[in-house]
Amino acid sequence: MKKFLFHIAVICITIIGVLFLADYSYTEIYNNSKPRNKIALAYLGEAKKYDVIFLGSSRANNHFVPNIFIERGFKAYNYGMSGSRLEESALLLELLLEKGTKIKNLVVEVDLNINSNGYSEGTRILFYPFLRKSNTIRSYYKNIPEFDQLYYFPFYKYIKNDAKIGARELFFTATQKPSHNMELFGFSPLEKTGKKMQYDLSRYHPKRNKGYEKIKELCKIYNVNIIAVTTPMCENTKNIKYFDDVVKLYPEIYNLEDVITDESCFSSCGHMNEKGAKKFTLYLLNRFFK
């Protein structure tokens, strides 16, 4: 039995050793490789000078075309992230600003994402590889229930979130596989044109949003001009009054929901296709950047 217990002890030590080693290796690879997502780009990329950056959810990621700005001589990048909430956008902005990135204008999409004060698990995970190295990320997440496991338990963050930052993503990062998210200066175009589109916003009610407040606060500190906008929905949207309520709650937000109404410009009710995105970006450029 002693022999067996010793054998088990050796296996347990091996497991612990592997966990520490794997955690260290993963963290080092993610922290020293070419960024494959916008969060890594914000944290690891060089401090740049932007005339305009875009923030928000997929309704920013799919709707703002930086190339149109670039063609007019602006330095622009779309940091919108599909599935993200403003909580993650705020942290991303903080990472950019604290390392010295100069941003003149920030266009932030604020509409459906202030229906609640929630967070996006899928996007939050992408910050975890930098948890040990970044004080900003650490202090941002120090109060989440899982923080101790994520921070102290070796490899927990990677094992628990293997679909996003596990072996597969590590391999792509290590081999510098290009990511579609990073092409076109962060803009992800949608191709298809939707049919019989509809959306129900009956249960949506805008609420004061901590993430948005944080973004405003950061813009004030770092002297960034903030342009908060709503973006278009398809015609067949129930309770479109929601967008008026957004403006009532935050009067500084520009309601651009009805700027694009042509159905051929939409891929789905909440997302414009590339044609719609180009039209909308052009409108934005002409209205705010003349």
Added chain:
Amino acid sequence: MFFNSTPFAIFLPIVFVLYWFVFNRNKTSQNSLLIIASYFFYACWDWRFLFLLLFSTGLDYITGLKMYQVQTISQKKFWFWLSISINLGFLGFFKYYNFFVSSFADFVRNFGLTPHYATLQIILPVGISFYTFHGLSYVIDIYKNRITPEKNIIDYSLFVSYFPLLVAGPIERATHLLPQVKIQRRFNFKQAKESVYQILWGLIKKVVIADSCAQYANAIFDDYENMNTFSLILGAVYFAFQIYGDFSGYSDIALGTSKLFGINLLKNFDYPYFSRDIAEFWRRWHISLSSWFKDYLYIPLGGSKGGVWIKVRNTFIIFLVSGFWHGSNWTFIVWGFLNALYFLPLLLSNKNKLNTENIGKLSLRAGVKVFLQIIATFLLTSFAWIFFRSRSLSEAFGYIKRMLLNMKFDLQYLNIERYNYELLVLLLFFIFVEWIHRYKKEPFTGKYSYTKVVIGILVLILFGVYTEYKSFIYFQF
């Protein structure tokens, strides 16, 4: 409490320590502890069904004794059929009631009638198919005078409720398990070490192979209408590896866990995807169920004795019942039927017992032949799995129709970033490891075992799917 969960990782060492350090005086104390642990294990699933387990144990224990004590054949028959009907009655009620009622209603609707019927909102008790079959084999063996009934209620209770095999087998026989339960177990280092390796290998099969394949197979099966022929073939192949990794992984963990307590369970898998024909596949896949059906259904029906018609009839019966055993859905019955069809040519040409030996060293020519046979058997099996995986027959036929008619072979699905080639590489590596260790229970024993264990741990940690605990497929049966 899944075998691949944290609660089990805590539960098992506690039971192990108590078993070998506190309750090790005699076999009664060892068995008592294992019974308590088994009931706790079962209660973790749903404590309300403990009564079923207790009832099933009590029923077979009493009827077994009665059959042995009574004087006349008719009395013996009475107790035998009482046990059989109650056992099957419970199984039928919990597992098949809704199926029969809705199938009957569908049938009646064909005649223009509108039946009013009620299905029941009942949860299937975990492991009911397994422990019912356990009890049935015990009662049948007593009835057939193969064994004498067990008088010790503690030993018998452990035979029925032993936790490593309680929820998904292997389906044990009284002749194999009871003699081991009736003696005090002594600790054996070599056996314990092997058991840890077998658990590790089972975990790798489940967490690395099955759960990775599950992501891909689910994505393809759930969206089969938009998949091309190549993707649909891949979907079937991924599911074939998912179910193999899942169930054989479970079995390895069950066997390894049991061996930690000095009890050997029946082997359930023997590298089935290296089978050269369907008959061999069924000798290597879910062996404890196949042999159960062979011994308690096929042979009593006449087996392969008698004319061609009897052979064919018995073959179809055994495969259809086997399909139906898996679940109350026509998909399982068609899956069984399809396997019977595959088996038929071998049976009729008396070639169903050709490949009974393991594949040894082969010349190049023989190797190519064997390789092609293995591939053909695997493809047939994977095709049948489509029915097993689909939620309904219409879904299965829709999947097959699109697979056969679409005829587009571009790497549609694999081009999407989330789904890529690395799983195929992982599967090829897994097949390679299984092939070179096909004579062993797991690949870790032998030369360089520590190095291999370290690699195994690395693979388990780095390539496992841990996003959530994935239940074992066979737990639903």
